[in-house]
Amino acid sequence: MVARVVDLRSDTVTKPNQAMRSAMAAAIVDDDVLGFDPTAQKLEMEVASIMHKDAALFVPSGTMANLISVMVHCEVRGSEVILGDNSHIHVYENGGISTIGGIHAKTLPNNVDGTMDIEKIVKAIRGTDGELYYPTTRLICLENTHANCGGRCLSVEYIDKVGAVAKEYGIKLHIDGARIFNASVALGVPVHRLVQEADSVSVCLSKGLGAPVGSVIVGSKDFITKAKRLRKTLGGGMRQVGVLCAAAYVALRDNVPKLSDDHRRAKILAEGLQKVEHFSVDLSSVDSNMVFFDIKETSKISPDRLCEVLQERGVLAMPASSTSVRLVLHYQISASDIQFSLTCIKGVVEQILTDGTKNGVIEQNMLSVSQTVTV
Amino acid sequence: MRRAMAEAEVGDDVYDEDPTVRVLQDRVADLFGKEAALFCPTGSMANVLALGSLVGPGQEVLCEARAHVLRAELGAHGALTGLTSRTWSHPRGQLDLAAIEDMYAPDMGPFFVRTTAVAVENTHNFAGGTVVPVEDLRALRAWADSVGIGVHTDGARIWNAHVATGTPLKEYGTLTDSLAVCLSKGLGAPVGSLMVGSRDEVEEARVRRKRLGGGMRQVGILAAAGLHALDHHVERLAEDHEHARLLAEACGVDPAGVETNLVVVDVPDAVDVVRRAADAGVRVGAVGPQRVRLLTHLDVSRADAESAASILAGVLGATA
Numbered sequence: 127m128v129a130r131v132v133d134l135r136s137d138t139v140t141k142p143n144q145a146m147r148s149a150m151a152a153a154i155v156d157d158d159v160l161g162f163d164p165t166a167q168k169l170e171m172e173v174a175s176i177m178h179k180d181a182a183l184f185v186p187s188g189t190m191a192n193l194i195s196v197m198v199h200c201e202v203r204g205s206e207v208i209l210g211d212n213s214h215i216h217v218y219e220n221g222g223i224s225t226i227g228g229i230h231a232k233t234l235p236n237n238v239d240g241t242m243d244i245e246k247i248v249k250a251i252r253g254t255d256g257e258l259y260y261p262t263t264r265l266i267c268l269e270n271t272h273a274n275c276g277g278r279c280l281s282v283e284y285i286d287k288v289g290a291v292a293k294e295y296g297i298k299l300h301i302d303g304a305r306i307f308n309a310s311v312a313l314g315v316p317v318h319r320l321v322q323e324a325d326s327v328s329v330c331l332s333k334g335l336g337a338p339v340g341s342v343i344v345g346s347k348d349f350i351t352k353a354k355r356l357r358k359t360l361g362g363g364m365r366q367v368g369v370l371c372a373a374a375y376v377a378l379r380d381n382v383p384k385l386s387d388d389h390r391r392a393k394i395l396a397e398g399l400q401k402v403e404h405f406s407v408d409l410s411s412v413d414s415n416m417v418f419f420d421i422k423e424t425s426k427i428s429p430d431r432l433c434e435v436l437q438e439r440g441v442l443a444m445p446a447s448s449t450s451v452r453l454v455l456h457y458q459i460s461a462s463d464i465q466f467s468l469t470c471i472k473g474v475v476e477q478i479l480t481d482g483t484k485n486g487v488i489e490q491n492m493l494s495v496s497q498t499v500t501v
Numbered sequence: 502m503r504r505a506m507a508e509a510e511v512g513d514d515v516y517d518e519d520p521t522v523r524v525l526q527d528r529v530a531d532l533f534g535k536e537a538a539l540f541c542p543t544g545s546m547a548n549v550l551a552l553g554s555l556v557g558p559g560q561e562v563l564c565e566a567r568a569h570v571l572r573a574e575l576g577a578h579g580a581l582t583g584l585t586s587r588t589w590s591h592p593r594g595q596l597d598l599a600a601i602e603d604m605y606a607p608d609m610g611p612f613f614v615r616t617t618a619v620a621v622e623n624t625h626n627f628a629g630g631t632v633v634p635v636e637d638l639r640a641l642r643a644w645a646d647s648v649g650i651g652v653h654t655d656g657a658r659i660w661n662a663h664v665a666t667g668t669p670l671k672e673y674g675t676l677t678d679s680l681a682v683c684l685s686k687g688l689g690a691p692v693g694s695l696m697v698g699s700r701d702e703v704e705e706a707r708v709r710r711k712r713l714g715g716g717m718r719q720v721g722i723l724a725a726a727g728l729h730a731l732d733h734h735v736e737r738l739a740e741d742h743e744h745a746r747l748l749a750e751a752c753g754v755d756p757a758g759v760e761t762n763l764v765v766v767d768v769p770d771a772v773d774v775v776r777r778a779a780d781a782g783v784r785v786g787a788v789g790p791q792r793v794r795l796l797t798h799l800d801v802s803r804a805d806a807e808s809a810a811s812i813l814a815g816v817l818g819a820t821a
Contacts, residue, residue, distance in 0.1 A: 138718050139513045150722060151507035155691060186542045190714020220712035226581055338511060338719030359575040360713050361546025366691030369506065369722065 132463045133442045137456040140336040146373035155368035165368030169375045173342045178318035181350035183343045184371055186362050188304045189219045191328035191341040197227040198352045199265040199298045205229050208250050209267040210236035212274040230261045240272025241284055251295050266292050269302040270309045277416030279309040282320055289323020304330040308414040311385040334385055334456050335377035339370045384457040388415040391464050392455050398468040404475055415455045424449050427478050439470045502729045509725035513718050521721030525728050529695050533674030537703035538695045544657045545574045546715050547681035547694040550706040555618040555651035558583030563601055564620045566590040567627040570655055594628025596637045618651040624658040630763025632662045638676040657683040661761040664738040687738055688730035689799050692723045744797040744806035751810035752817055764795045777816045783809045
């Protein structure tokens with residue numbers, strides 16, 4: 127029975143700390159649907175202020191934050207949104223923008239650094255010449271940090287350029303900033319500067335910042351008014367939500383500086399993994415709190431098998447593809463947890479390879495034997 | 502309740518690892534004799550998920566004309582689920598089985614919309630917190646079974662119906678395929694409702710909940726409050742019902758017609774009444790140009806109810 131568990135599956139697993147629990151217990155609350163919850167209002171004003179936007183709205187999840195943002199920008203039916211083919215909105219949000227929002231997605235390839243080529247963005251914007259046949263492009267979405275590309279940071283120069291394109295063509299820019307604070311800390315750029323050109327941003331409090339639940343959408347007053355109504359329609363209009371907002375406020379107040387430690391530990395972890403001959407890690411791609419590593423010979427060690435055996439040793443990780451594994455750090459993972467994880471991973475690799483020689487190869491032989499027999 | 506929330510054991514519920522919400526879901530399912538339940542941020546979402554498991558795009562649900570699902574959920578069932586509806590009318594929000602049978606549209610081929618569910622609201626909010634009698638629910642169930650359609654119960658205030666009539670929650674459960682029940686109303690939890698139904702329906706609804714954006718993380722904080730509410734705040738609803746009758750009397754409404762914690766008062770000018778009452782320290786709501794609604798709950802003590810009663814009597818007397 128394993129006593130120690132190091133959960134590297136995601137930064138969403140962070141549990142509320144004592145300061146948050148105390149804040150939640152003492153929170154002044156009221157009915158937020160009727161517009162009275164002072165703690166929700168306090169959080170929303172704080173996030174708006176930090177982002178230099180006019181207004182903000184607390185929602186149960188990042189998925190709802192993105193869904194609402196895209197739907198409000200694309201509220202006219204027949205809209206199209208340009209976004210990355212490896213973006214969270216496109217890959218992991220159940221196709222909600224289309225299923226629920228009726229919005230057409232135009233995906234462009236995400237480069238390894240999380241960007242989309244600017245020339246491709248410009249080319250993808252629907253021209254008026256095809257008005258009879260085309261949906262209307264109304265929105266571009268960026269993701270910062272970009273999760274599937276490895277927690278990559280989009281630079282302020284890149285975002286400004288995309289913002290300029292959006293303005294030139296009269297379309298909006300939304301940033302999926304679930305991990306925008308990681309980007310800000312990693313780049314050394316104030317978060318409001320990073321999102322300056324964005325019409326809206328979704329910010330997650332429940333990931334690296336550690337709150338139990340919630341995201342916040344920021345935008346103009348008009349945008350947030352519409353967002354509020356849509357939030358209710360989707361079923362996200364919670365009542366005495368100040369309980370959750372109190373924890374989110376503590377997260378925002380206390381935990382942003384801790385993100386740089388996560389980034390530092392991610393680099394240490396990546397360096398440790400690079401030393402394992404069966405893995406390849408691109409150290410230059412470790413921008414923030416995520417480490418993706420490739421397994422060189424997946425016929426011997428599959429990501430699934432690696433994670434399965436790792437779990438037996440108390441380390442939880444997530445396969446990212448048929449050839450790679452993802453590890454995500456947060457402030458509840460210590461330096462000693464990193465060393466423990468590296469030791470476990472190395473041990474597991476050895477174990478699988480040894481077992482493989484005993485079991486894997488024999489199983490393969492048995493397979494070919496049975497095939498011969500049946501034939 | 503705050504202590505329970507502060508001490509709650511939590512995990513990531515998107516990974517189905519929050520132990521406290523799992524306890525809550527199992528508990529609520531069991532209370533209604535159902536296989537499973539799913540915690541949702543709101544009653545609106547619980548209704549969308551539940552009805553969505555019985556009625557698909559282009560299919561029809563039958564409801565009472567002032568049903569909350571049709572009147573106060575921002576058209577989500579049409580806009581998001583793509584269902585359509587028809588209604589019967591009843592002054593006290595009750596079932597009208599003859600009207601339902603008359604409207605019912607079976608599968609008549611590819612050109613006609615078919616009815617796949619009836620939704621019943623118990624207690625019925627806009628009709629005045631009225632209880633749907635269990636005999637009527639039994640009759641509805643028998644008929645629905647005979648034609649093979651589903652029954653959904655918007656049970657946001659099912660607890661009030663249960664306490665007012667003594668009908669066991671399990672009985673309400675047997676008579677319906679799905680339920681949406683609220684913890685954040687009279688039971689006093691800060692947030693949350695649950696969709697209750699079969700294991701398959703709830704498992705599938707989990708995905709739709711995620712799509713809507715209702716997949717929360719360490720939600721045990723909220724679930725702990727819900728568990729506390731179920732432990733301590735159900736039976737006391739009887740006091741809210743008494744207080745409601747007290748208020749009804751003061752407002753010139755026959756208390757015999759007040760079945761639970763809700764009083765509806767007809768007035769010449771609802772906005773005016775709301776303003777005057779607020780100025781005098783009593784908050785009530787307008788539900789129509791000439792209709793005001795009052796609800797009692799655990800944060801309204803007997804003394805509060807008595808004082809509000811005399812204030813409202815004054816306000817209404819002045820505007821009569």
